[in-house]
Structures are given as C-alpha cells and as structure tokens.
Amino acid sequence: MVSQSEPERVVLGRISGVYGVKGWVKVFSETLPREGILDYRPWLIGSGAEPRQVAEGKGHGKGVIARLEGCADRDQAALLIGQEIAIHRSQLPPPRSDEFYWIDLEGLTVINSDGVEFGQVSHLFSTGANDVLVVLGDRERLIPFVWDDVIKDVDFEGGRIRVDWDPEF
Incomplete structure (x- = not known):
C-alpha cells in the first residue's frame, strides 16, 4: 500500500527534554x-534526518527515556x-488487511454521502474515546473516526474517505 507519493519518513515522536547527566533524553x-x-x-533525528542508534532506552513513569550512541553527557x-x-x-x-496507519489517511479528500467535499485530512489525533480526523477545506472540521457510524469507506486508490457527516458541523 506504499505509493511513491507517501513520505519516506514517519515521525514517531520528539525529544522533549534531558534526563540526568549521562546523556539520556526524555x-x-x-x-x-x-x-x-x-x-x-535507527532513529532519524531532526529535519536533517541524521540516523542515530539507540544505545539504551526504557519506560519511565508515564514516559520514555533513551540514550543515543555518541551522546555521553547532559550538554x-x-x-x-x-x-x-x-x-x-x-x-x-x-x-493487516483491515488496518492502516494514520499517515496513510493524511492528504485524502473527505466527502460526505451526498458528495459534498469537506477538504483534505491534515492529521489525526486521539481523544481516548475515538480518533478524530482534522479536515482542512473551506474551514477546519473535526470528524470522529468511528467506523460505520461516521466513516463509511476509505478508498486509497481513489484518494478519498466517504463520511456520514452534516456539512454544517
């Protein structure tokens, strides 16, 4: 399902702080x-996509900490x-055949069952209860990603997602 237009890089997170004095990061x-x-x-760090090996890492509280090879101190x-x-x-x-990555949905056109085009998927986020499509068009729309109730079809070949959603929302 990977096409030439899909990005070569997939962002999985970011470095949010330092941990200790021995080169660990949050x-x-x-x-x-x-x-x-x-x-x-390896991880590709920053916009220059510099590959870096993770020397060690682990869960820590509600987060994750890691130390990258070549990173030996807090500075x-x-x-x-x-x-x-x-x-x-x-x-x-x-x-799997019944799954896809969020990144696969980004850029797809969103239309409702009546053929009204809402715009393209900018990104998704999770609320805990369900995922939400952020659709940018004439205005920003937040559409719950709930199969059958709201999301009716995802057509990768056609580049669109069909939804049961009122254009006024």
Missing part, C-alpha cells in the same frame, strides 16, 4: 504503547531537545 512518543518507539532503530543531550524522532517508512511492519 522522549515524547506517539506510538502505542509509548515504549514501542524503542523497537524502531550533548540538550542539543537534541525539540528534535523530531522519525524512521524510514520501510521500518514499519505492513498493516
């Missing part, structure tokens, strides 16, 4: 579970704060 992970980010190696770790953590798309396992 990691904001967008994977589920949060510690899952440690399963992907080196501080230089990484705010940098994105990405991987090559090819590092992701292929989704």
Whole structure:
C-alpha cells in the first residue's frame, strides 16, 4: 500500500527534554504503547534526518527515556531537545488487511454521502474515546473516526474517505 507519493519518513515522536547527566533524553512518543518507539532503530533525528542508534532506552513513569550512541553527557543531550524522532517508512511492519496507519489517511479528500467535499485530512489525533480526523477545506472540521457510524469507506486508490457527516458541523 506504499505509493511513491507517501513520505519516506514517519515521525514517531520528539525529544522533549534531558534526563540526568549521562546523556539520556526524555522522549515524547506517539506510538502505542509509548515504549514501542524503542523497537524502531535507527532513529532519524531532526529535519536533517541524521540516523542515530539507540544505545539504551526504557519506560519511565508515564514516559520514555533513551540514550543515543555518541551522546555521553547532559550538554550533548540538550542539543537534541525539540528534535523530531522519525524512521524510514520501510521500518514499519505492513498493516493487516483491515488496518492502516494514520499517515496513510493524511492528504485524502473527505466527502460526505451526498458528495459534498469537506477538504483534505491534515492529521489525526486521539481523544481516548475515538480518533478524530482534522479536515482542512473551506474551514477546519473535526470528524470522529468511528467506523460505520461516521466513516463509511476509505478508498486509497481513489484518494478519498466517504463520511456520514452534516456539512454544517
């Protein structure tokens, strides 16, 4: 399901702070579970996509901490704060036939059952109860990603998502 137009990099999180004095960093992970980010190696750090190996990492409280190879002290770790953590798309396992990654939905056109076009999927986020499509068009719309009730069809070949959603919402 990977096409030429799909990004080569997939952002999984970012470095949010330093931890201790031995080069460890705090990691904001967008994977589920949060510690899952440690399963992907190497990480592509920052917009320059510099590959970095994770020397060690673990869950810590409600977050994740890691130490990258070559990062031996707090000063080196501080230089990484705010940098994105990405991987090559090819590092992701292929989704099952009934699954897809959020990144696969980004850029798809959203239309309702009456053919009204709302715009394109900018990104998604989770509320805990369900995921939400952020659709940018004539205005921003937040559409719950709830199969059957709201989401009627995802057509990757046609580049669209059909929804049961009132254009006034």
